[in-house]
Amino acid sequence: xxxxxxxxxxxxxxxxxxxxxxxxxxxxxxxxxxxxxxxxxxxxxxxxxxxxxxxxxxxxxxxxxxxxxxxxxxxxxxxxxxxxxxxxxxxxxxxxxxxxxxxxxxxxxxxxxxxxxxxxxxxxxxxxxxxxxxxxxxxxxxxxxxxxxxxxxxxxxxxxxxxxxxxxxxxxxxxxxxxxxxxxxxxxxxxxxxxxxxxxxxxxxxxxxxxxxxxxxxxxxxxxxxxxxxxxxxxxxxxxxxxxxxxxxxxxxxxxxxxxxxxxxxxxxxxxxxxxxxxxxxxxxxxxxxxxxxxxxxxxxxxxxxxxxxxxxxxxxxxxxxxxxxxxxxxxxxxxxxxxxxxxxxxxxxxxxxxxxxxxxxxxxxxxxxxxxxxxxxxxxxxxxxxxxxxxxxxxxxxxxxxxxxxxxxxxxxxxxxxxxxxxxxxxxxxxxxxxxxxxxxxxxxxxxxxxxxx
Amino acid sequence: xxxxxxxxxxxxxxxxxxxxxxxxxxxxxxxxxxxxxxxxxxxxxxxxxxxxxxxxxxxxxxxxxxxxxxxxxxxxxxxxxxxxxxxxxxxxxxxxxxxxxxxxxxxxxxxxxxxxxxxxxxxxxxxxxxxxxxxxxxxxxxxxxxxxxxxxxxxxxxxxxxxxxxxxxxxxxxxxxxxxxxxxxxxxxxxxxxxxxxxxxxxxxxxxxxxxxxxxxxxxxxxxxxxxxxxxxxxxxxxxxxxxxxxxxxxxxxxxxxxxxxxxxxxxxxxxxxxxxxxxxxxxxxxxxxxxxxxxxxxxxxxxxxxxxxxxxxxxx
Numbered sequence: 001x002x003x004x005x006x007x008x009x010x011x012x013x014x015x016x017x018x019x020x021x022x023x024x025x026x027x028x029x030x031x032x033x034x035x036x037x038x039x040x041x042x043x044x045x046x047x048x049x050x051x052x053x054x055x056x057x058x059x060x061x062x063x064x065x066x067x068x069x070x071x072x073x074x075x076x077x078x079x080x081x082x083x084x085x086x087x088x089x090x091x092x093x094x095x096x097x098x099x100x101x102x103x104x105x106x107x108x109x110x111x112x113x114x115x116x117x118x119x120x121x122x123x124x125x126x127x128x129x130x131x132x133x134x135x136x137x138x139x140x141x142x143x144x145x146x147x148x149x150x151x152x153x154x155x156x157x158x159x160x161x162x163x164x165x166x167x168x169x170x171x172x173x174x175x176x177x178x179x180x181x182x183x184x185x186x187x188x189x190x191x192x193x194x195x196x197x198x199x200x201x202x203x204x205x206x207x208x209x210x211x212x213x214x215x216x217x218x219x220x221x222x223x224x225x226x227x228x229x230x231x232x233x234x235x236x237x238x239x240x241x242x243x244x245x246x247x248x249x250x251x252x253x254x255x256x257x258x259x260x261x262x263x264x265x266x267x268x269x270x271x272x273x274x275x276x277x278x279x280x281x282x283x284x285x286x287x288x289x290x291x292x293x294x295x296x297x298x299x300x301x302x303x304x305x306x307x308x309x310x311x312x313x314x315x316x317x318x319x320x321x322x323x324x325x326x327x328x329x330x331x332x333x334x335x336x337x338x339x340x341x342x343x344x345x346x347x348x349x350x351x352x353x354x355x356x357x358x359x360x361x362x363x364x365x366x367x368x369x370x371x372x373x374x375x376x377x378x379x380x381x382x383x384x385x386x387x388x389x390x391x392x393x394x395x396x397x398x399x400x401x402x403x404x405x406x407x408x409x410x411x412x413x414x415x416x417x418x419x420x421x422x423x424x425x426x427x428x429x430x431x432x433x434x435x436x437x438x439x440x441x442x443x444x445x446x447x448x449x450x451x452x453x454x455x
Numbered sequence: 456x457x458x459x460x461x462x463x464x465x466x467x468x469x470x471x472x473x474x475x476x477x478x479x480x481x482x483x484x485x486x487x488x489x490x491x492x493x494x495x496x497x498x499x500x501x502x503x504x505x506x507x508x509x510x511x512x513x514x515x516x517x518x519x520x521x522x523x524x525x526x527x528x529x530x531x532x533x534x535x536x537x538x539x540x541x542x543x544x545x546x547x548x549x550x551x552x553x554x555x556x557x558x559x560x561x562x563x564x565x566x567x568x569x570x571x572x573x574x575x576x577x578x579x580x581x582x583x584x585x586x587x588x589x590x591x592x593x594x595x596x597x598x599x600x601x602x603x604x605x606x607x608x609x610x611x612x613x614x615x616x617x618x619x620x621x622x623x624x625x626x627x628x629x630x631x632x633x634x635x636x637x638x639x640x641x642x643x644x645x646x647x648x649x650x651x652x653x654x655x656x657x658x659x660x661x662x663x664x665x666x667x668x669x670x671x672x673x674x675x676x677x678x679x680x681x682x683x684x685x686x687x688x689x690x691x692x693x694x695x696x697x698x699x700x701x702x703x704x705x706x707x708x709x710x711x712x713x714x715x716x717x718x719x720x721x722x723x724x725x726x727x728x729x730x731x732x733x734x735x736x737x738x739x740x741x742x743x744x745x746x747x748x749x750x751x752x753x754x755x756x757x758x759x760x761x762x763x764x765x766x767x768x769x770x771x772x
């Protein structure tokens with residue numbers, strides 16, 4: 001049973017339920033308490049020790065039902081008893097032909113339980129649980145049947161067919177062989193859905209992470225939900241880092257050691273009371289997102305990131321611009337992710353870019369948002385339609401804020417080609433990175449923001 | 456304080472003997488538990504692990520801990536978490552005032568004691584010989600966690616809304632939850648004689664860390680099925696008529712299918728049942744529902760959304 005539990009845990013991991021070794025030990029301990037008698041109790045006991053969130057409970061339930069689905073194999077009923085007596089003379093002989101093979105015996109007797117057991121054992125030997133790809137299914141089925149001894153059956157059938165009196169046996173055995181093959185296929189199918197379906201999804205996520213998001217046609221609508229989930233996970237990770245020190249404030253705690261030390265000067269009378277003081281660092285982010293025509297393909301991705309950031313970071317000022325710049329905090333707060341993106345794009349999206357104009361709007365209206373705790377994140381391609389880039393304003397932003405981070409959806413080789421003034425802006429950025437795939441974004445969130453975003 | 460390493464199995468007659476006994480036991484103290492809840496509790500007892508209870512507000516997370524304490528006849532120690540909660544409020548605090556007084560007394564006494572020491576070395580030896588009481592248990596002010604560890608007969612420790620606390624505090628809880636002990640730098644390790652039953656509740660405001668989740672059994676309490684909810688209402692509000700219970704549970708269940716900011720949960724249903732009893736209602740009519748809607752819906756927008764449809768919703772079931 002130890003082995004079965006291990007297999008089950010592997011199936012859970014494949015279904016994206018994270019099970020650590022310690023949890024596996026807990027599960028084993030839980031089972032020693034409950035035993036295997038009561039299926040519901042067994043299931044609930046495993047559930048409370050292995051699944052750790054409502055999502056995981058759902059996936060646990062599904063995996064449990066598939067994994068422990070042991071329907072009786074659909075075998076034709078044994079027909080020995082039902083046969084008329086006149087054929088009795090050939091029975092001993094034909095069954096004698098099948099005698100050499102335990103499998104043939106079980107098939108003829110319609111012993112579903114025995115067959116199921118034999119299939120389990122064969123599956124273990126054949127390593128069916130190692131299945132990874134859907135293309136492996138037919139090969140796995142063949143291997144499973146070989147392990148069960150199908151070759152013997154086929155020999156017996158062939159041998160029986162050659163003799164006139166063995167025909168009946170051959171027919172019967174052949175029908176059962178077909179049933180067995182169907183069962184083996186179903187078994188492998190189940191194993192595939194247990195172990196391989198999850199890896200297919202993670203493969204898909206990996207592909208998506210590497211896909212350039214400003215590629216032609218933008219993001220496939222099918223992938224959109226997955227992308228939003230991925231981006232949200234990243235933003236949440238960023239925010240987790242934030243929440244760590246945000247709440248630690250000045251506490252009215254006596255610092256006994258310091259107080260005693262100070263009191264020495266007054267003969268041990270604690271005149272001056274020393275308090276434990278912790279510095280409060282109030283970080284904030286100002287995010288500015290370009291949604292003009294030139295970044296149209298990537299705008300959705302950039303806005304998704306902006307939206308997720310707004311959800312998880314408390315002190316975030318979000319702005320969007322093409323020609324003019326507006327604050328989009330309200331739009332992001334009040335709408336769902338798709339609605340918000342659509343609304344931002346409707347309000348100011350897809351117009352002529354004018355970085356100079358946008359920066360001017362920013363410095364006229366919102367420059368007071370910047371102080372030495374502020375990190376400015378600019379999402380845009382730096383293509384200014386040959387308008388005055390207003391580097392003086394960019395310098396001003398750079399001087400006032402703690403860090404300026406520019407994430408550009410174009411690869412670095414395109415910077416300063418055509419109307420791009422990226423390299424000129426770059427001088428006033430602490431970091432400027434290309435960011436057009438989820439994988440790049442992830443790395444930026446991990447590395448760059450950790451260094452530059454104050455905790 | 457020592458740790459009891461051997462977990463003693465409860466005797467067969469106790470409510471902890473089996474899952475069914477637990478369900479019955481919880482029922483006797485007024486908590487209608489589903490099988491999964493009872494199993495989680497049973498496993499927690501047998502594996503000596505904390506339970507992390509998740510679910511939306513008002514599904515009975517806190518109530519489960521209260522009922523368990525009542526069932527086992529153990530004291531309940533409750534710690535409400537909030538942003539900025541730290542160990543001095545959760546675990547222990549030094550009694551600063553007394554410590555300062557102590558230094559005063561010490562100074563006076565010290566002169567007397569050391570006056571007759573012949574040499575400096577002798578004085579130092581004598582000084583080392585004196586007990587250092589400055590950081591010692593008499594000056595310790597125990598807070599909920601410490602109190603729970605010090606209950607020698609065991610207790611139920613409820614750490615409410617753990618998701619409201621910050622990550623640092625979560626990390627600090629790990630030692631308490633896995634080994635039932637805490638380290639106090641000045642004193643050493645305090646170990647519980649009888650490990651407390653620990654319940655942590657979470658509304659999922661923030662994702663909890665994996666380390667914390669790993670140390671706990673996980674229990675998610677969903678909104679109940681109609682039949683279960685009817686039983687809960689009947690238990691909590693014994694005076695209510697069966698037909699009214701059926702009607703109001705059906706109405707609440709319909710409300711939950713709507714797109715509301717906060718769908719009513721069990722506690723709202725029970726409150727509503729109580730309100731209706733006070734108003735001597737014996738069946739639901741639209742006027743009555745309209746007047747008492749604010750008991751089950753907690754947002755003005757929700758009330759405005761539901762109000763025009765009351766008649767239709769009542770007819771739907």
